[in-house]
Amino acid sequence: MSNAPAIEVVGLSKRFGDVVALxxxxxxxxxxxxxxxxxxxxxxxxxxxxxxxxxxxxxxxxARVLGLDVVDQAQQVRAxxxxxxxxxxxxxxxxxRENLELVGQLTxxxxxxxxxxxxxxxxxxGLTDAADRPxxxxxGGMRRRLDLAASLVHRPPVLFLDEPTxxxxxxxxxxxxxxxxxxxxxxxxxxLTTQYLEEAxxxxxxxxxxxxxxxxxxxxxxxxxxxxxxxxxxxxxxxAAAAHGAVATVGAVSPGAEVExxxxxxxxxxxxxxxxxxxxxxxAAGLEVAGLTIREPSLDDVxxxxxxxxxxxxxxxxxxxxxxxxxxxx
Amino acid sequence: xxxxxxxxxxxxxxxxxxxVKDTLxxxxxxxxxxxxxPQLLVFTFVQPIMFVLLFxxxxxxxxxxxxVTYVDYLMPxxxxxxxxxGATATAIGLAEDMGSGIIERFRSLPMVRMSVLAGRTGADIxxxxxxxxxxxxxxxxxxxxxxxxxPGILAGCLLVLAFAFxxxxxxxxxxxxxANAEAAQAVSFPLLFPLTFASAAFVxxxxxxxxxxxxxxxxxxxxxxxxxxxxxxxxxxxxNLEKFGVFNTSTGGYVLQSVAWIVVILAVFVPLxxxxxxxx
Numbered sequence: 001m002s003n004a005p006a007i008e009v010v011g012l013s014k015r016f017g018d019v020v021a022l023x024x025x026x027x028x029x030x031x032x033x034x035x036x037x038x039x040x041x042x043x044x045x046x047x048x049x050x051x052x053x054x055x056x057x058x059x060x061x062x063a064r065v066l067g068l069d070v071v072d073q074a075q076q077v078r079a080x081x082x083x084x085x086x087x088x089x090x091x092x093x094x095x096x097r098e099n100l101e102l103v104g105q106l107t108x109x110x111x112x113x114x115x116x117x118x119x120x121x122x123x124x125x126g127l128t129d130a131a132d133r134p135x136x137x138x139x140g141g142m143r144r145r146l147d148l149a150a151s152l153v154h155r156p157p158v159l160f161l162d163e164p165t166x167x168x169x170x171x172x173x174x175x176x177x178x179x180x181x182x183x184x185x186x187x188x189x190x191x192l193t194t195q196y197l198e199e200a201x202x203x204x205x206x207x208x209x210x211x212x213x214x215x216x217x218x219x220x221x222x223x224x225x226x227x228x229x230x231x232x233x234x235x236x237x238x239x240a241a242a243a244h245g246a247v248a249t250v251g252a253v254s255p256g257a258e259v260e261x262x263x264x265x266x267x268x269x270x271x272x273x274x275x276x277x278x279x280x281x282x283x284a285a286g287l288e289v290a291g292l293t294i295r296e297p298s299l300d301d302v303x304x305x306x307x308x309x310x311x312x313x314x315x316x317x318x319x320x321x322x323x324x325x326x327x328x329x330x
Numbered sequence: 331x332x333x334x335x336x337x338x339x340x341x342x343x344x345x346x347x348x349x350v351k352d353t354l355x356x357x358x359x360x361x362x363x364x365x366x367x368p369q370l371l372v373f374t375f376v377q378p379i380m381f382v383l384l385f386x387x388x389x390x391x392x393x394x395x396x397x398v399t400y401v402d403y404l405m406p407x408x409x410x411x412x413x414x415x416g417a418t419a420t421a422i423g424l425a426e427d428m429g430s431g432i433i434e435r436f437r438s439l440p441m442v443r444m445s446v447l448a449g450r451t452g453a454d455i456x457x458x459x460x461x462x463x464x465x466x467x468x469x470x471x472x473x474x475x476x477x478x479x480x481p482g483i484l485a486g487c488l489l490v491l492a493f494a495f496x497x498x499x500x501x502x503x504x505x506x507x508x509a510n511a512e513a514a515q516a517v518s519f520p521l522l523f524p525l526t527f528a529s530a531a532f533v534x535x536x537x538x539x540x541x542x543x544x545x546x547x548x549x550x551x552x553x554x555x556x557x558x559x560x561x562x563x564x565x566x567x568x569x570n571l572e573k574f575g576v577f578n579t580s581t582g583g584y585v586l587q588s589v590a591w592i593v594v595i596l597a598v599f600v601p602l603x604x605x606x607x608x609x610x
Contacts, residue, residue: 053438078440087431091359093366098359105355106441108348134366150435 004067006031006158006189007052012061013213014047021047022058023213029191029206034184036204036221037193040303044213045193046085049162052191053083065158079107082151085162089147092136096127096146099135100153107154114153121149125179141172148179159183161192165199177202197298201225209302216306224302231271232301235278236263236291246287253277262290267297267305349442356449360423361456374419374457378412378465385532386472393533396574398567402476405469406486406562407531410555412465413458413494414526418518420454420498424505425514444604451498458494462487477564486558489588493554496595502603525551530559534576547578550591557584 007029014022022044029035037045050056052063054074063070068077083089090099097118104114122131125145135143144164151159164180165173180203184190194200200207201221208218217224235250237243243259250264251257254274257266268274271294282289364370385393385404395403427433427446436446466474466487476483501518508514528542529535529551535543546552560568560581571577577584 050434055434055437075440078438081438083435083438085431085434087434089431089433089435091432092430093363094359098362102355102359103435103439106352106436106439106445108351108440 004031005029005064006033006066007035007191008064009048009052010062012048012051012063013059014051014056015059020213022051022061024061025210025213025215027208027215027218029189031189032184032187033205034190034192034203036200036207037191037210038195038197038200038207038302039193039210040195043210045210046162047213048210049083049085049160049191049193053081053160054078079154080156080158082154082156082159083162084144084148084151084160084164086164086166087162090135090143090150093134095132095134096122096138096149097131099146099150103150103153109154117153121152125149126175139172141168141175144168144172144176145179148176152183156188158189159191161190163193163195166195173199197302198296209306211303211307217302225297227305231268232295232297233266233268233271233275233278234263234291234293234295235282235289236293238262238288238290242287246282246285249281249285249287250278253281267301268294345442349445349448352441352445353448353452356445357452357456360450360453363423364457370419374416374461375464377415378408378461379468381411382408382465382468382472389532395534395571395576397570398563399473399475401469401473402563402567403534403559404532405465405474405476406490406559407529407555408465408469409462409487409490409558410493410529410531410551411526412461413490414497414522414551416454416458416461417494417497417501418515418522419457420450420501421505421508421514421518422511423453424450424502425508426511428506429510443608447499447502447603447607451495451502454498455491455495458491462490476562477567478560478562479564482561482564486561489554489561489585490558492592493550493588496592496599499596499599499603503599503606506603506606525549529555530576531555535578536575550588550595553584553587553591557581557588560584 005028007027009025009027012022012025013020025044025048027035027037027048037048039045047056051058052065052070054070054077057071065077066080068080070077091102094102100118100121101114104117105111109117119128122128125148127142127146127149130138130142135146138146148161148164151161161180165176168176177199180190180192184203190203192200192203204221206218207221207224208215209224210216217227219227233254235246237246240259240262243262243264247257247259247264250266254266254268254277257264259265266274266278275292275294279289279292364374382404385408386401390400390404393400424447427450433446437443466483478486504517504521505514508517528538528546529549530546531551535546535552538546556577559571560577563571565581568577568581572580579587
């Protein structure tokens with residue numbers, strides 16, 4: 001029984017009118033682990049979370065949380081999950097404390113416990129001083145922290161975070177990452193969606209890459225990176241013709257080199273050494289280099305590797321279901 | 331792996347008691363908004379006061395109602411007008427909630443879902459109660475002298491509030507159907523304006539052209555306002571109003587018709603609103 005996944009998704013599909021939001025998603029999340037759902041806008045991340053949190057029903061397929069069916073046993077699922085996300089689902093007019101106590105009451109916790117829990121969470125999330133101010137006076141980072149706190153009031157064993165740091169400044173993002181890590185250390189099972197490979201890398205034990213409503217790759221961060229090289233080498237040239245002239249030379253040193261515009265890009269394992277070799281080869285061939293970058297792969301690189309196209313392309317016309325903050329088409 | 335015995339198990343016991351508790355928690359949340367957004371209070375209280383002053387002192391002199399002072403005729407109509415205009419708040423409030431992320435959170439909680447609607451319409455009862463009480467004082471200050479006794483006055487208020495509750499459920503459906511608060515307002519106004527003014531609220535129906543009387547005499551605002559009027563002003567005034575054709579039935583008749591309207595509206599719009607809310 002302890003081997004049963006905390007979250008299990010089989011063949012999940014959902015359409016909104018003509019738009020296919022989910023097209024047979026399969027997932028399994030082990031208890032006490034962090035699962036990262038990585039993909040661009042409109043890939044189906046939010047729709048997956050909305051099905052798993054019982055907000056919408058899937059058209060076909062099955063999803064279980066802690067062994068409970070999200071459609072047939074929705075009410076029991078709701079008692080065991082927390083949801084926080086990019087839309088900061090909190091009441092702007094209410095204070096931080098009032099927001100938390102409201103969620104406490106609506107999750108049917110005993111009154112006295114609700115009050116204590118609110119105090120405890122405000123303290124833990126560094127919001128004690130702002131506790132009795134309406135949320136409309138909060139900064140973006142404070143609002144996200146309160147949103148996360150609100151999802152924890154009833155101590156749910158399974159937590160869903162939908163793009164928890166989208167739109168936050170780096171400092172707030174790091175603060176939130178620390179808080180999320182703490183939660184995970186306490187044994188919470190977490191499903192996290194993100195557009196940032198870095199975020200999935202930092203927080204998640206396993207990552208699924210989702211595109212056009214389907215999981216197109218899944219594994220540990222290390223496995224995904226190994227599949228595409230640990231780093232990306234980019235050599236830029238004065239013009240596209242020069243780049244085309246150099247791609248063979250770069251490719252001889254570092255297989256998989258491709259031209260994009262004035263840049264030759266190659267996934268590499270040992271960034272610094274390969275860069276040296278590439279530069280020597282280019283110099284020997286008498287080719288002039290305008291710039292050179294070695295960087296961590298981004299979601300874009302993962303996408304390019306997995307699908308042969310850039311991540312942004314998928315947003316065309318498919319963004320609507322994921323972007324709608326509430327209710328979808330009503 | 332075990333299912334944690336938190337709210338899930340507690341919930342199965344008494345859904346009704348949870349429905350009441352969730353509704354009260356959400357009604358409180360909605361009412362707190364009035365203390366945080368002063369403009370809401372201004373809209374709620376100032377506008378009906380303007381209407382009282384407008385009809386009492388500007389138009390009132392030219393409106394003749396047989397055997398009753400115009401201010402006595404007017405005030406029950408004002409109560410009707412307040413709750414009809416106020417019903418817009420239900421649609422706006424729900425549309426705002428639907429457009430923000432908070433409904434997503436509510437839907438993911440083990441609460442009784444219908445409480446989102448009941449908490450909204452429940453809060454609107456409290457708001458209406460407050461406004462009717464204040465307007466009663468304003469009315470007395472400008473010369474309203476009802477002779478129906480305390481029971482009659484209270485019964486009149488109660489009927490108006492019950493009608494307001496029914497209207498809230500119509501407006502809840504509007505709020506759930508439209509995309510945002512502005513649209514809610516835009517849809518509500520053309521619906522509520524003729525109901526308020528093509529009614530007995532401000533002038534007797536028998537002073538209107540015949541074709542309009544067909545609508546005005548039977549629509550719910552007229553029925554409820556005249557029922558409240560009869561109850562508040564007392565049987566003597568009511569029988570005079572009936573004698574002069576201002577009323578087309580007795581107070582009792584209007585009360586029965588009002589109750590029928592309220593029951594029918596609730597029977598139709600509560601299920602429709604709940605269904606719309608549950609629809610994804």
